[in-house]
Amino acid sequence: MTKQNKAYKFRLYPTDEQALTIRKTFGCVRFVYNKMLAERKETYELLKDDKEELKKVKHPTPAKYKSEFEWLKEVDSLALANAQLNLDKAYKAFFRGNSKFPKFKRKRNKQRYTTNVVNGNIQLLDGYIKLPKLKMVKMKQHRAIPTEYAIKSCAVSMTASGKYYISILTEYEKEIESKKIENVVGLDFVMDGLFVDSEGKKANYPKFYRQFLAKLASEQRKLSRKKKGSSNWNKQRIRVAKIQEKIANQRKNFLHHKSKELVSNYDAVIIEDLDMKGMSQALKFGKSVADNGWGMFTSFLTYKLNEQGKKLVKIDKWFPSSKTCSDCGNTQPMPMNLRTYVCLCGLHLDRDVNAALNIKKEGIRLLAIA
Structure with missing residues (x-):
């Protein structure tokens, strides 16, 4: 024990x-x-x-x-x-x-x-x-x-x-007994919707921050026009804080449910070991990365899998999951504007699903040699 x-x-x-x-x-x-x-x-x-x-x-x-x-x-x-x-x-x-x-x-x-x-x-x-x-x-x-x-x-x-x-x-x-790994899923992080898994399913994250962006901006402008420290300023500060807390609570609730769903259905979850801070600083990516809450999501996944003796495997962030054909293993350049992976072997697949399949394969390889 x-x-x-x-x-x-x-x-x-x-x-x-x-x-x-x-x-x-x-x-x-x-x-x-x-x-x-x-x-x-x-x-x-x-x-x-x-x-x-x-x-x-x-x-x-x-x-x-x-x-x-x-x-x-x-x-x-x-x-x-x-x-x-x-x-x-x-x-x-x-x-x-x-x-x-x-x-x-x-x-x-x-x-x-x-x-x-x-x-x-x-x-x-x-x-x-x-x-x-x-x-x-x-x-x-x-x-x-x-x-x-x-x-x-x-x-x-x-x-x-x-x-x-x-x-x-x-x-x-x-006493936590290690589960026999039979069902494995690979997750490819996406800006638009959190992740796509190796079975082609999307997380469909609702973008709670984006939903409240206009209202939040309006309330923050009202706050900036009030005298700091005054009674009205404090009332408006609380209004802004309540919107921010609502966004955070909705995000956390969604990530809890989504991570629980994955843990219930799979014995191992494979993800990339991403540098989220670096991605958030990239051009136009800041709000999208912050809204997704990928770091929080992976934390939830980790402890929920551990509680059941299951595995979370992180593959190297430089692994060419997007550039590799999940069918024949051929690699080719894949700029962000190309949303479909087309290979000489005949593969014609959504780039995110292709990447998730490669992540799953690499995770299975790592599990085999662990």
Whole structure:
């Protein structure tokens, strides 16, 4: 039996007093993070040429600031401790060369804090959740968490429109048996509709962002004409945020359903290991790539396949899937304006379906040698 993790996200409906405490916690977490980062940055600038000495330095903890800033005692201490852990993680990633030096958090960044389970301080109780410093908070629990799943931590967040959510991280034991791979599908990413599979089926992504583009632009223009910080500006800011959240929620819902459908029907899914950031920066592709949500889609696919002992295979992004004939293996140039692959061997096929067939074949080859 191996330990697995699964997160459940629910909407919170805090009272005015609880909402105030939550927002205070956001602020305190941001304040402590920035304080600790400022001290680390100062130390790093002094000792960056002496790495051995830099390793010996003891970094500040949230407890250091509580005597000077008494209001830090009003919020969940575990939330502050997690701010330190997050900074430690970012700092170590920088020294490993995996990321840039940590940046200071700003108020407009995502409002979020994490707390952990200690001595029963977090409990689910019939439409409510008990949280440190907040006591019982009303929650819309639209699906049950199995009783054998142990709660490990909770992340409380607030959207730009002022809605509160909680993500409950659980841990459980499960023996995942690898499924025998029989049904395999290849997916070719397309700007217009997310993907085409090796059986010729299209995802038909509805382009939620494009649907709301005119309305969003109109509401953003209204926002730009209002005095920043005023009551009317804030009301309009919330209107814009609600449209953006609706688009994001529709996209996420579609991608969840589409990934679940694939996982239910196939034992292995083959995709290309694409550089989405590079594609989004390409001429005229930015909005299309962002609207599709391919990165989110592949994340959903990954964990859903893993839960069932199935496989997600990524082939090299330079693999010539579009240029290769899926029938005879011949290669030829395929500029973007050519939508049909025509080969001397007689193949006459939609270029995306042809590419998906090649992706499937290459994935099967990789599975065979794995």
